[in-house]
Amino acid sequence: MIGGAFRYEFLQAYRLRSELVNPVVFFVMVCAMFPLALGSNAQLLAPLASGIVWVAAVLATMLSLDQMFRQDFDDGILEQMELSEVPFYQIVAFKILAHWCLTGLPLVILSPLLAMMLYMPAESYLSLIIGLLIGTPILSLIGAIGAALTVKIRRGNIVLALLVMPLYVPILIFGSTAPLMAAEGIVPAAQLLWLAAILVLMATIAPLAAALSLRVNIYGS
Amino acid sequence: MYFDSFTDFIAMGGHGTFVWMAYACFLMVIIWNLVSPAIRRRQVLESARRYWRRVDAESQSTESPS
């Protein structure tokens, strides 16, 4: 069932593979815009590097959230999934996981490259990657709740962004300060552990909340 | 009264602009919060009135022998 769920998601994504690169391209472009806007002074960019990468990752994830449920909702497939014997929250959980594999994971893989372009100090790389590795799934999970709530709204992107932005703040704060601490020689255990704790919390409640929200939208009440 | 004169009260020891700006914001928020529901209430009463007028009119036109 797991393999089947993933195959379905990846097949869907493959059919729209031109859309797949959008978050990644956006991520790279945003990171590239900062040196263009601020000047390529290494001393200026280095302390900003982790913040820029994180903000770009958050924005790129927000852009991709809409695709999580909307296509299947509009086609009626989501309703069929809801009616099947498989518990709905499990299906939703796999959808979120597949979404992360297709959007969050590429961001994590690309992040060292972009960090280098922004002159991030060498000691920060590991905490940036680990932070993004733990943090981007949280972004997908929280974003899934927002996407589920707004799936019926026609141009729901703005409402989605407004809903989900405040909830992203803690992840942004913890994620972006970890590399800064590492650059000063302090092991950012606190931040990364906090991210891990939030990940566990969200992994438990987000699929349930998203499933509930999708049900509300499918059945109208 | 903490202040010696009315001019002192307005000046607030140099901080007058800030204190009165803050209280002006307070007043504006209060006014908005009083006006907005009043407008809504009038809309609702109007909508309810129109509904019952229509119901009455329809029941009158169907009251004739049927």
Place this chain on the structure above:
Amino acid sequence: MNWVWFHKWASPKWFFQKTDALVLWFGFLCLILLTVGTVWGLAFAPEDFKQGNSFRIFYIHVPSAILAQSIFMAMAISAAVGLIWRIKLAHIFVEVAAPIGASITLLALLTGAIWGKPTWGTWWVWDARLTSTLIQFFIYLGIISLYQAIENRDTASKATAIACLVGIVNLPIIKFSVNWWNTLHQPATFKLTEAPSMATEMWVPGLIMMIGFYLFFAYLVLIRMRSEVLEREKRSAWVREYLEKKDVL
């Protein structure tokens, strides 16, 4: 325990009829308290040793900041009640309290910024409390826009309720992270001067304003809820009687 009273209040008609007198009482009381508190705070309370007369902004800023949080807490509880027991009035409360909460949060932000200028020398500072209040403001805006964006009213109510609950669960995490972030980037000198060792003449008007603010919120919520009940139940006979009594029909 007898829970009949709980379910009685769930009836829109009962709610409407029982709150008729309550609205007037709340309105009257909050008018008195807010007037007394404002006059006392502006004209009679002593000025602060360090901040001078700009301290008087405290009497608006602190009650509104506290109320901003309390309103959201009340919305979250109401959202849970509405989802679990399917009580429409609870959903109406959430819908109606959101714009009030947003305006009070905006008041807290504006007065905080205005207070900051003479006290800290700058209009905006990324103080932990101001930043949390800013995020709270965005949460309110998100909930308001979510409710307005969904066409079906029942779906909108339920979606908003879920959003409220998600918000309240995340709120402690958000506040903790902002506090932590603030201690990292700011020197500890930026603290809101409300030391507990405040003279009685200073905090009593504050208490009066606090209660006045809460009553003001109760008054506004009741008015708005009653309008919404009238709108939803307008096809009922009791609404017609009410309209006739009010000489509207």
